[in-house]
Amino acid sequence: GAVVSQHPSWVICKSGTSVKIECRSLDFQATTMFWYRQFPKQSLMLMATSNEGSKATYEQGVEKDKFLINHASLTLSTLTVTSAHPEDSSFYICSARVLAGLAYEQYFGPGTRLTVT
Amino acid sequence: KQEVTQIPAALSVPEGENLVLNCSFTDSAIYNLQWFRQDPGKGLTSLLLIQSSQREQTSGRLNASLDKSSGRSTLYIAASQPGDSATYLCAVMFSGGYNKLIFGAGTRLAVHP
Numbered sequence: 001g002a003v004v005s006q007h008p009s010w011v012i013c014k015s016g017t018s019v020k021i022e023c024r025s026l027d028f029q030a031t032t033m034f035w036y037r038q039f040p041k042q043s044l045m046l047m048a049t050s051n052e053g054s055k056a057t058y059e060q061g062v063e064k065d066k067f068l069i070n071h072a073s074l075t076l077s078t079l080t081v082t083s084a085h086p087e088d089s090s091f092y093i094c095s096a097r098v099l100a101g102l103a104y105e106q107y108f109g110p111g112t113r114l115t116v117t
Numbered sequence: 118k119q120e121v122t123q124i125p126a127a128l129s130v131p132e133g134e135n136l137v138l139n140c141s142f143t144d145s146a147i148y149n150l151q152w153f154r155q156d157p158g159k160g161l162t163s164l165l166l167i168q169s170s171q172r173e174q175t176s177g178r179l180n181a182s183l184d185k186s187s188g189r190s191t192l193y194i195a196a197s198q199p200g201d202s203a204t205y206l207c208a209v210m211f212s213g214g215y216n217k218l219i220f221g222a223g224t225r226l227a228v229h230p
Contacts, residue, residue, distance in 0.1 A: 046218070046219065104149065107163075108153075108163075
């Protein structure tokens with residue numbers, strides 16, 4: 001099946017620094033990728049939709065200047081958390097979507113755990 | 118607003134019981150519905166994907182049904198085992214816009230020996 005990877009799997013950073021998380025579709029091309037955030041014991045909340053070659057679409061309440069998304073190729077999307085603060089500590093999961101015949105299928109990465117100290 | 122709700126939020130059962138997890142969604146215009154499993158601190162494992170044209174899908178001890186008109190899906194787990202303990206997430210890909218996959222809050226399942 002289709003595989004989505006994320007790097008790094010976990011990262012610890014100091015408050016005020018920026019962190020970049022990569023999401024790659026390994027064996028397929030994805031024109032659309034999604035970024036989700038999950039706080040402890042909560043569900044996944046969609047942050048933004050990323051389309052290759054265009055600006056990301058952010059969900060209501062998500063600061064686009066803080067969470068920079070770049071989808072420069074059909075296999076890579078990056079999420080940069082700028083000026084990170086402890087409240088940004090969370091589990092970030094990316095997803096890549098493909099059109100299989102007439103149906104959409106969405107594949108998820110293993111997640112990146114961010115801890116801001 | 119497109120929302121997904123899961124009931125119950127938590128469930129604790131003895132081994133061997135048959136279980137039903139419920140998922141409801143607010144908009145019947147959907148592409149598909151998917152059930153996932155998530156172990157603590159881990160990513161998602163896809164269990165079953167039901168396209169909007171389908172009524173159910175089965176995999177081993179798992180069976181998921183979809184009733185678009187009523188906005189409901191159920192995940193049936195037969196003969197539960199301790200290894201089934203995890204959080205089960207229902208996610209709906211709604212039509213329109215960017216066809217976003219929206220998640221429910223999940224059902225935390227504990228199966229004890």
